[in-house]
Amino acid sequence: MVFRKLMAAFGAGVEVDTVLQNSHVRPGEVLRGQVNFRGGGSDYKVEGIFIDFTAVVEVESGDNEYKSTYSFLRQQITGSFQLAAGAPQSAPFEIQVPWETPISAVAGHPLRGMQLGVSTELALAGALDKGDLDALFVNPLPAQDHVLGALGNMGFGFKKADLERGTLQGSRMPFFQEIEYYAGPEYRRHFNELELTFIAGPQAMDIILEADKRGSFGSSHDSYSRFTVHYGDHPGQVEQSLRGALQAMAQKRGWF
Secondary structure, three states: OOOEEEEOHHHOEEEEEEEEOOOEEOOOOEEEEEEEEEOOOOOEEEEEEEEEEEEEEEEEEOOEEEEEEEEEEEEEEEOOEEEOOOOEEEEEEEEEOOOOOOOOEEOOEEOOOOOEEEEEEEEEOOEEEEEEEEEOEEOOOHHHHHHHHHHHHOOOEEEEEEEEEOOOOOOOOOEEEEEEEEOOOOOOOOOOEEEEEEEEOOOEEEEEEEEEEEOHHHOEEEEEEEEEEEOOOOHHHHHHHHHHHHHHHHHHHOOO
């Protein structure tokens, strides 16, 4: 167990270690863990302990683009209490992972381009002291796995994933995830790349597709589709819905 020292007001160190029971979770599941901490050189009143879910998001500003860390869930896990000098204490927690939390791991492996984490804050002597970031790996829901598997069956190749600042219709998040693919062989002559976004809820999820067709002289034409998948849908039904959405996009743009 490694304690990280947070410097409280007046320089008194308080050591904190957050232990996640399982850093691999799915949207909608409960993240369990425990915050272990030890008092510094004097007694202090802790006003509360908070857990933050954070993500690294790409932000566009004019012609520039930069990355920024966004908090998308903040939960208080304790009220106020007295922390005696040098005294060890611990606070267990259970936090439901938001349904719209972006995917950051597939088949247990980190998804390239994604950075999610959990940080711990102590409200101590009127100031917030934030600890280091513990990595959080969010695996797909079974229905999301069906969609990713269907794209693989159609020969789409994963390119990268990222988070973009902005709120989509039907979403409560300050950003959205784009999972980018190279077009499969059936669609390659019609468009180059496909971007996939999930907006998940308790019973179903919306899927947003954006296909990018590059034309001559640097021109481009994007086509969009949005459809719903219910969590009880059979994998074959999910793939059929996905194919139907891709074909509808193609017909709308006159690609077929």
